[in-house]
Amino acid sequence: MKYGHDSPGTKALRAGRWTERNACYHLIANVKNKRPQLHGEFAEFLCEQLLRLPELCNFHLLAFVVMPEHVHVIGQMEGTLTVSEVMGRWKRFTGRELNRRLDRRGAFWQAGFYDHRIRSETELAELVEYVHLNPVTNELVARPVQWRYSSLRLTYLERLTGWERLGYSRPCWSGL
Numbered sequence: 142m143k144y145g146h147d148s149p150g151t152k153a154l155r156a157g158r159w160t161e162r163n164a165c166y167h168l169i170a171n172v173k174n175k176r177p178q179l180h181g182e183f184a185e186f187l188c189e190q191l192l193r194l195p196e197l198c199n200f201h202l203l204a205f206v207v208m209p210e211h212v213h214v215i216g217q218m219e220g221t222l223t224v225s226e227v228m229g230r231w232k233r234f235t236g237r238e239l240n241r242r243l244d245r246r247g248a249f250w251q252a253g254f255y256d257h258r259i260r261s262e263t264e265l266a267e268l269v270e271y272v273h274l275n276p277v278t279n280e281l282v283a284r285p286v287q288w289r290y291s292s293l294r295l296t297y298l299e300r301l302t303g304w305e306r307l308g309y310s311r312p313c314w315s316g317l
Contacts (some may be wrong), residue, residue, distance in 0.1 A: 162208075164218055164259070165218075166257065166259060167213070167214070167259060167268050167272070168214040168219075168256050168257075169230060169255040169256075170254045171250065172211065172249065172251065173248050178209070179208065179210065179212070179235065179254070179290070180209055180290075181206050184289070185288040185290070188207055188294075191205045191212075192300055197228070197230070198227045198230060199218075199219040199222060200219065200227050201217040201219055202214070203215045203217065204216075204269045204272050204290045205272065206273060206292070207291070208279065213272040215259070215265070228254045232250045236249035243303060267299075273285040
């Protein structure tokens with residue numbers, strides 16, 4: 142499936158996109174032309190930038206995985222930004238920085254992104270498992286915990302589970 146300004150139906154999808162406060166979302170961003178460039182220091186950089194989403198965009202991060210050519214993110218929308226604004230800010234900043242590190246110009250990320258509003262605690266659990274299993278499904282590792290660039294990595298997991306210290310009082314599934 143193509144995501145971008147030139148893809149048929151993309152404009153129609155954007156026209157109907159709206160953000161529900163305190164709802165959880167599954168988001169996917171693809172590297173332009175699906176180039177497998179997200180590894181090593183580039184993947185580590187993206188993991189660090191994902192962990193900054195709560196402070197920069199009021200997006201409470203629940204799970205993520207950085208794959209060689211795309212990124213999956215699950216989180217809760219808080220504050221006044223829309224899903225498009227959160228993804229736009231993150232993609233602009235990370236794209237500029239990754240291009241700088243690669244000494245290149247042009248779009249790093251494919252235009253647009255995939256978003257899905259999560260509607261139940263069961264769906265949330267299934268999507269978190271799906272995201273963490275992505276490296277196994279793509280035959281990059283045998284077990285999800287072996288993939289260095291996901292929220293299952295202990296150093297990232299510890300930072301994610303400290304959400305209460307950041308002032309978040311209510312997980313997104315509490316109102317379901």
